[in-house]
Amino acid sequence: MEAQRNDMCTQLLERYNAEGEAFLQCFLTGDESWFRHCDPECKAQSMEYRHKTSPSPRKFKVVASCSPFSGTWRE
Template identity: 85%
Template sequence: MKAQTKDMCTQLLELYNAEGEAFLQRILTGDKSWVHHYDPECKAQSMEYRHKTSPSPRKFKVVASARKVLFTIFWVIERVVHMEFLEQGQTVNSERYISTLGVLKLRLRGVRHDKDSILQHDNPCPHTSRQLRTP
């Protein structure tokens, strides 16, 4: 596996040496992170009419860790191409990742008509499954 990684790095460096800045513009980057999910009220939504002598309403603090969701995002040098939140109860497996890549491919066509993109993403198991590597 390390030899494959070294070969890939060598190929990418050769592409960069040949293409320069154009190579960097072909890179499509993806990442994911757990984010807190909550909808706090804005100031206007929380306003209410009350008399001067009325007690002020009690506000409850929103607990940021009330719910976490997995956020996935893909971007190119110009803009964000695709982002999604993993539904509660779902897991990232090869089928889910293939589905995400399918949507990403469609969105990428709308953004870059003339460029072949190079996907740079992390390497957990669903991303390297045999299903994903077969064309």
């Protein structure tokens, strides 16, 4: 991990030396974002209107595939 970090820092420094201030304009700063991946069909089904005599609707539950994950993007 430390070797990768050193390699990345070296590459960034080389690009800054080659491109100057223009290189810094391509950076986007901010907090990391969290996204949720859920199956909307399950949630929509759980919210459907049912007649009183119909069986109880299945409740929407967060499953492992609905857990949040960190996301980044590249240009």
